Amino acid sequence: MVMTMLEADTKFWSIKVVGDTTHVSFGKIGSDGQQQVKSHASTAAAKAFASKMIASKEKKGYSKTNKRKRATGTSAPPVAKKKPAVKTEKRNAPSTKKETGRAKKKPARSGTASKTVKKEDDPHPIDxxxxxxxxxxxxxxxxxxxxxxxxxxxxxxxxxxxxxxxxxxxxxxxxxxxxxxxxxxxxxxxxxxxxxxxxxxxxxxxxxxTPPLIGFLGSVRRAKVGKAKIEKASASSSSPSCGGGGSAAKARFQPDSALPDKDTYQVYEDFSTKLNQTNIGANNNKFYVIQVLERPGNNFFCFNRWGRVGENGQQARFSFSNPDAAVQAFEKKFRDKTGNQWEDRSSFVKKSGKYQLVEVEAGEADDGDDDGQTLGKLSAAQIEKGQAVLQDIETALTSKGKKKPGGGGDGPVVVVQSENQ
CATH class of the missing domain: 1.25.40.20 (Ankyrin repeat-containing domain)
Structure with missing residues (x-):
């Protein structure tokens, strides 16, 4: 067993290591204080925890002592150098009684304090x-x-x-x-x-x-990742393909072409995505566009457009007073539609019944089509996936035609986009 006592002004800490557990007591000197027991994986871990706690206390001004829960004013008076006479002992007797009286009052005060200080049964551990x-x-x-x-x-x-x-x-x-x-x-x-x-x-x-907390957390998030994004955006905006001016977000992402008065908006940072979902059996081929838009005057919006590929579809626009709330709505919609977190999109995992993220090469903006068919310039990997799907469908249709001679492959026409993998 290893025990360390620390004191500072009117407070004490007792830190004891017993096997793989630490026993800690702390509170005002003269009181029982609060006591806690914490289990560790090993004796070494318990000692490391105790050492860390002791170092922390010493930084706070506590100093080690050999005394244990010393009550203020109850320490014994210094021993007189001369042998006291009988009369002196009688004369000092009331003083001793008085000291004893004070010592009896101390537990009363500590008892009062113990009503507000929980002990071993305190459900709140020390970690x-x-x-x-x-x-x-x-x-x-x-x-x-x-x-x-x-x-x-x-x-x-x-x-x-x-x-x-x-x-x-x-x-x-x-x-x-x-x-x-x-x-x-x-x-x-x-x-x-x-x-x-x-x-x-x-x-x-x-x-x-609530908006205040959302705004606070959003500002902290932007402070941590904003610098990296700005540096990346600056590098992109200085390239010839971006025209050398404006923000990278403006050059890389354009407001959706179906948005009324789209020229009065700009995409906020890089919060713009296009999703697609295909169900061959149900002859469904759907798209979903999600963007955070900014308008002069600190007006922010979460814009959504959805429908069948080949149609203009429906759209909705939600207004927010700050960008953090708009970003939260964007990320929630992305999570609901894909089953993935926005910040984890680089390792996107396709999930059954959910939309698939359309991979778009960097530096390519929306080309202006308003029917949802053109979803940006697809990456080479996405094109390869689409070609594989088309080959599978062609094989299936050919096989179906052979089973029904003269059928001419009649049946519903399936529109397939290469981004649906």
Missing amino acids: ASGLLLAAKEGDWEKFKELLETQDHLCADDFNELPPGRSFGVVHQIAYHDELPMLELLLKYHPGVDLEMKTREGMTPFDVAR
Whole structure:
């Protein structure tokens, strides 16, 4: 067993390693304080955890001591150098009684404090899962208390999903739309990852529901990835194919050709995609366009157009006061239609019953067709996939024609786009 005591002003911390567990007590000197036990994978892991906690406390001004839960004012008086006479002992007797009286009052004060300080039965552990539980229960007073007292935690403790949990602290805060609590968490731990995903792949941005929190998370997201996008866009806009002027988003993505007054809009960053879904058995060949559009005056829209390939289809446009809300609507629509996250589109996985992402080569804008047939310049890989599908269909139709001589291949005509793989 290894135990370390630390004190600072009126507070104490006791950190003890017993096998593969750490026993931690902390609170005001003179009180029992709060006590927690944490299990670890090994004794070495328990010692590492204790060392990390001790180092954190020492940075906060705590110093090691050999005393244990020393109560303020109860330490024994210094021993007199001279042997006291009998009269001196009698004269000092009331003083000793007085000290004893004060010592009796101390537990009363600590007992009062213990009403607000939970002990071994406290359901909130000393790691980040305690804060997770408080956030899940919506107990924000407890959340603040733990955040202020558990200063041995660091950002890394919040950036991993706890064992057996499908969500983290930031997801619970976002679910409850508690922007003040999120700001408080970032104040204590600036390195908390606001892009951390749940086991279902949801980020706090996906979970948030109110405009203030959506706007805050969106601004943080743009601050992290915006610089890389701007640098990439600048490189693209300086190439001859982009005409040398304007933003890369303008050169690479154009507002949908069916949009009324499309010249008054521009695509916001790179939030523009075209999807396609083909069901040969049902003779369906559908397209879906999703864009985030910006108009002068800080007006933002999520634009959708859908229908059968070869037709103009239907369209809808949703207005938002800030780009973050429009982007959230865009990403949600993309996720609903494809079953994929927008940020994971580079590793897109086709899912049954969902739309397929149309691969478009960089630098190619919409050519202006308004019937949904032309979906940009397809990549070589996409063309190869389409050719393979056409070959399979041709083989199937030829085989069908041989079985029914004179039939002439009668039947429904299937329109197939090469991007449907």
